[in-house]
Amino acid sequence: MKAFLERKGVHISFQAYAITALSYMALGLFASLIIGVIIDTIGNEIPNMPQFLVEVGSYAMEPFVYGGAIAVAVAYGLNAPPLVMFSALFAGAFAADSVGAGPAGSFIAALLAIEFGKLVSKETKIDIIVTPLVTIMVGYFVAVVAGVPIAEFLNGFGQVINWATELRPFTMGIIVAVLMGLALTAPISSVAIAIMLDLNGLAAGAATIGCSAQMVGFAVSSFRENKISGLVSQGIGTSMLQVANIMKNPYILIPPTVAGAVLAPIATVWIQLENNAYGAGMGTSGLVGPIMTLKTMGFTMETFMIIVILLVLAPAIISLLLSEFLRKKGYIKAGDMKLDA
Template identity: 35%
Template sequence: MIEENIQEVEPKQKSFKVKFNKFLNYISLTTSGMAIGMFATLIIGVIIEQIGSLTSFDFLIGMAKVLKSLMGVGIGVGVAMGQKKYSPLAIISFGVSGALATMVVSLRDGSLVLPFINGVQTNSNPLMPYIVVLITMFFYDLLFKKKTPLDLIIIPLFIATIAAIFSFLLCFPLTWFVFTLGNFVQWATTVQPLLMGSIIATVMGMILTAPISSVAIAVAINLGGIAGGAAAVGCSVQMVGFMMMSIRDNNAGKVISVGIGTSMLQFQNIIKKPTIWLPTIITSALLGPLSTMIFQLQTSKEGAGMGTCALIGPLTTILEMQDNLLMAIIGVLLLMIVGPALFVFLIDLLFRKLNWIKKGDLAI
């Protein structure tokens, strides 16, 4: 009797594992598409904006604004193309759904209603278009199994309508989620410096790598000063750290894209194997307190959530600490560049010897 029960349970367990692995692969594939879409729009826009600011070239700054505004489109197209099964019409329509997800239309008067936290617009949160695009893809797969003569009209109309509805429904719950994360980070600024540095560096770094807008949170809670410096260190650790870890499995272009673009390019691999996140998390927890207690790095709220993306984190820290320029330069070099590279490299080396991380785990 017992043997029969065991035999019945085993197929169910195997079935659950297969389904769970399929789900993880799906999330990994779609977040990879999201990261690529973000990189081609938002991240490239940030890099061009930084170049424009440094050179006082207004054309580049204007160009950057357009690129950044296309984030939703990029995410929609990136996620859809990653599935390798949709028609060009559907892919473009999913891009439109991503764009709609960055704004909400009021049911009352048809005006645009953008989500705000403490007066800061948070429609730049990549989580919103990502989720909305997944929902529209689900309904598309459910209903459009066969081609019809009216596809050219029906598909864009259907996808846009579904995207608009769910953008409205999910906008404020997702804004509340970001707000809650912001409140936690804000609470961390009130604890003693050692703990504050460790918590803020770790949490903000993880938010940067996850599909959540670390910049929106930093600006919304006015995360500047010493707390902002710890956040900048944590974000830099994620990017420089994953850049170092990526060297074994990727070409130079992809490695550089992680280092000065976004560490979110590795999020697909984190979904598959969470262990690869530990070296950067541990390093953030170690270097954060050094920032708050020894170097006392300070940065602006705009630079706190950027990390080494276009070198904004290091540059804003140096600009913010003009009164103590030497300490700023030393601190930035040690805690945002050299320290993360060295510590993550050593921890990664240890994890590889323990077989916790293997070759190919960080392939993009």
């Protein structure tokens, strides 16, 4: 059995499902739902923008669109054969649209459909019929049986986090910011987690702080090693680029993590920073976090200044000061945060 699974490319592991598959799910979400939200926001909130942007954005946000995108992205990430990849689109779209299970249901239905599809792929002489048939049917039954309960559980868990943040904004703000920030930097999808848990309000604001602190913090702390290219690739790209360096020297993770923990209670208790699930796990990546904050709290100069200070300037200053301190103490050495060209 082990040899058969290996031959079919089915690797039952935490790495494959919780890291690789979830990370590719985030790409599917970004290529559909999240970019759709951005386009729709631009069309609705910026004066004199062409109205076709609203139509484009709204369509990209449709459940059957982002559900299908999630499925195809996960199939690609798990190296699914072509017939499995194309057929998996049904599982993701059906779970999100017809069943109403949202991104979480799409992910689970697509994941199982893909793995079962891989098992039968090219095992018969009528592969062109058997493989898509198995993939689609497995996706259908998983979506119907498990999609809604899974989505309801994750949404309920997210509501508990939101409730706890409202009740204890100081403590829960720090916890959410640190955990979501670490999830963003680790090879795990923070945006997928935020959307599946339906984070909103203060909890989403805390998550935005933690994620932004990681990105801006690493971008500024590693400027001497990576210059402008590193500033851009980490500041509005992803701090995940530092994972290999973190494995070599975990001390480099301290400055941005502390920055998020320090700023989170300021944001949740005094500033009342809020966001939605789409921006909560993105930080400054593609400027999605700031854009969604503006959409949630309103396009005002006050909100804009809060974003600049809490999501950019403050984490940059705190991270730089801490990283310089650790450099002087010898915990961080020259080249520890150097990115591969």
